[in-house]
Structure formats: C-alpha cells, structure tokens
Amino acid sequence: MDKTDKISVERRYHLSAHAYEAPRLEPALYIVSTPIGNLGDITVRALETLAAASIIACEDTRVTATLTHKFGLKAQLLAYHEHNAEKQRPKLLETLERGEAVALVSDAGTPLVSDPGYRLVRSVLEEGYNVIPIPGASAPMAGLVASGLPSDTVVFAGFLPQKGGPKTTRLNELAAIKSTLIFFESPHRLAATLSTMAEVLGPDREAVVARELTKRFETFERGTLAEVANRYEGTTVKGEIVILIGPPEEKPEAEAADADALLLEALSDMPVSAAAKKVAKATGLDRGELYKRALSLKDGKG
Known part of the structure; x- marks a missing residue:
C-alpha cells in the first residue's frame, strides 16, 4: 500500500507532489492569509489549517477553488461576503458549536483588510470562541517594503470614496498626517484618483503605484504625485493596485x-x-x- 493511502482524505493536502496529513484543529475561527497572486506564497501553516477546517468561508468560491484544487484540499467551501453575511454567519457559528474549525479567507491576501469579515470575528468572540490569525501575504505590506518610502509610521486608508466631493474631503483629512499613506484603488478610477491626490495632497509628494504584486507583470511606478498622475492620465490599466504616498515635508512654523x-x-x-x-x-x-x-x-x- 502506498504511504499516502494511510492519510485521512479529509485532512490531506499536497505540496511539491507529496501528500501530508494536517493536525486536527481546536474549534475556532482561523483567519487565513492566502496568496495575492503567486500561489507559491502560501504558507505550510495556512495549508494545514485549510486542510483541517470543516468549512472554508470565502468571498468567491470559484476563486478559492483554484487554491484548494492546486493543493488537493477537500474542505467544504461556503460563500461569505457582504451580500449574504447575515444569512451565512449563523451557519458558521453552528459549526463552531459542533466543535469544528472554521477558516475564513478572502479572494487574495489577508482577510478583514477592506472586507466585512470583522463582523464575523466580533460575533465569534461574543460567543466565547477563539479567533486565531494565520499570517501571510498582504498587498499593503508587499507594496510598502518595495516602495522605498518611510515605513516606520504607516496609515492604511483602504479605498477612498468614489465620488469627487467625499474623496476630496477624505484626502484633506489625511493630508497633514506625517506618515506614509497606503490606499487600494480599482484600475478604472486610478488616473482620476491620482489627479485628485496631486491636487489635494500636493504635486511634489513622493508616490508609488504598485500593480499586480507577486504576479508576472508586477510593476512599480515611482515619482512625485504629479509625475505619476501624468503617466496614467488617459490610460487604462488592469489588475490589483496599491497606491503609496510619502509623508508631507516638514515645513518651518510660520510667524x-x-x-x-x-x-x-x-x-x-x-x-x-x-x-x-x-x-x-x-x-x-x-x-x-x-x-x-x-x-x-x-x-x-x-
């Protein structure tokens, strides 16, 4: 009998053409970071957790299925997103009540970063269960460490409001903060957002646009906000985008x-x-x- 035949199918995962059995998990909600592009960035601990969980709650089952298929994971996938969270949350709590483990993943990166998973975390904690982070890939951190911008103090601002007035108001609130600012943005709004940023935050602030991080066409555009905005003016791009803006220059106090x-x-x-x-x-x-x-x-x- 082949050695892998002795491994429990339910808790099996595959890595580099070998099959492994994951250890059993205590009943808890596991916040599992998944790759942001390159599937090779998955951690062994993440694989063990996903293999041993009774349910993997995910934004889009089709996206997560690509990951589970790649590594031979057999756990049940359950769609959990902002449109069905109220309906699905009781099912996940019932799973914990049965003494089973639940894993929460996003489509890419670390859950709860610009997604509604925090409501599930609060509900799980209120019911007296543990919430266990399984760290890994994060687009804001990947962009930051390669940006060349100060990393000692950072403000992650997520997605800006889509409409012009609220977007300008939010940027004005962030303008004087002496930290590197990190934003997410969608491709079709990138050029307009960079233009607004240059106007509100100042054209001379350092900026980096990181696109398609960890993927084949990973790119970093660096320069002042005005320079970067000009490069994207009138262009259409694809992929996931992180915008990073350096802190404002220190100015002498005026009399x-x-x-x-x-x-x-x-x-x-x-x-x-x-x-x-x-x-x-x-x-x-x-x-x-x-x-x-x-x-x-x-x-x-x-």
Whole structure:
C-alpha cells in the first residue's frame, strides 16, 4: 500500500507532489492569509489549517477553488461576503458549536483588510470562541517594503470614496498626517484618483503605484504625485493596485505676521475658504485657524 493511502482524505493536502496529513484543529475561527497572486506564497501553516477546517468561508468560491484544487484540499467551501453575511454567519457559528474549525479567507491576501469579515470575528468572540490569525501575504505590506518610502509610521486608508466631493474631503483629512499613506484603488478610477491626490495632497509628494504584486507583470511606478498622475492620465490599466504616498515635508512654523501677509495676498483674488487652504499648504499651519483669521482680516478686524 502506498504511504499516502494511510492519510485521512479529509485532512490531506499536497505540496511539491507529496501528500501530508494536517493536525486536527481546536474549534475556532482561523483567519487565513492566502496568496495575492503567486500561489507559491502560501504558507505550510495556512495549508494545514485549510486542510483541517470543516468549512472554508470565502468571498468567491470559484476563486478559492483554484487554491484548494492546486493543493488537493477537500474542505467544504461556503460563500461569505457582504451580500449574504447575515444569512451565512449563523451557519458558521453552528459549526463552531459542533466543535469544528472554521477558516475564513478572502479572494487574495489577508482577510478583514477592506472586507466585512470583522463582523464575523466580533460575533465569534461574543460567543466565547477563539479567533486565531494565520499570517501571510498582504498587498499593503508587499507594496510598502518595495516602495522605498518611510515605513516606520504607516496609515492604511483602504479605498477612498468614489465620488469627487467625499474623496476630496477624505484626502484633506489625511493630508497633514506625517506618515506614509497606503490606499487600494480599482484600475478604472486610478488616473482620476491620482489627479485628485496631486491636487489635494500636493504635486511634489513622493508616490508609488504598485500593480499586480507577486504576479508576472508586477510593476512599480515611482515619482512625485504629479509625475505619476501624468503617466496614467488617459490610460487604462488592469489588475490589483496599491497606491503609496510619502509623508508631507516638514515645513518651518510660520510667524503670525507672515501668515497674515499671505492671507491678505490670497484674499485679493480668492474667497476665504480657498485662501485659508492655500496658506495652510504653504505654511503647515492649521487650516481652521487660518480660516478664522482670514475672516477677521476680510472684515477689517485684524
């Protein structure tokens, strides 16, 4: 009898043409990171977890089936996404109640990063079960370590709002944060988003667009925001995209008299709000305080 015939089919996985048996799992929710493109980035621990889980909850069963087929995994796949989460969540909790293990995966990378899995995690914790992370591939981290941008302080901002007004508002909220900013973006919105970023965050901030990470056509476009935005203007791209923007340059604190002079100059040809915004970018001073000061100057109360 072949050695592999003795291995439990239910907990079997294949790696480099060899079959292995995964150890049994305690009843818990396992948050399993999967490859973001290159299937070779799967970890042995992830394979063992997926092989031993009773159910793999996934965004799209067709996407996850590619992974399970590649490694000979036999666990049941259950679609779990934002449109059916309320219906499927009780089924997953019932599985835990039976003393079985549940694995949660996303289509690519680490679950709960820009997906609704956190609601499941909260429900599982409220029911008294463990949540166990199985770390692995992550598009934001892959983009960051190859970007050349500061990595000591990072803000992951996910997807920006699609509409122009809310998008600009969100970018203004992030503009003064002294950290590298990381965003996801879809291909058809990339050019417009980069243009808005250059306008709101400043054209001279360092930027990197990382596309198709770990895949055959992996690319990194580096430069200032204005330069990168110009490269994508009028173009259409494909694939998963991560945008990384370096922190704002340190600006010397402006004196009140200097700010007043700049505000008065700006007020000569633009409204109060626009003047405050312009001077805030030039000086690094608080936009709200500059707005109040501009109102006083405009009313002659300065």
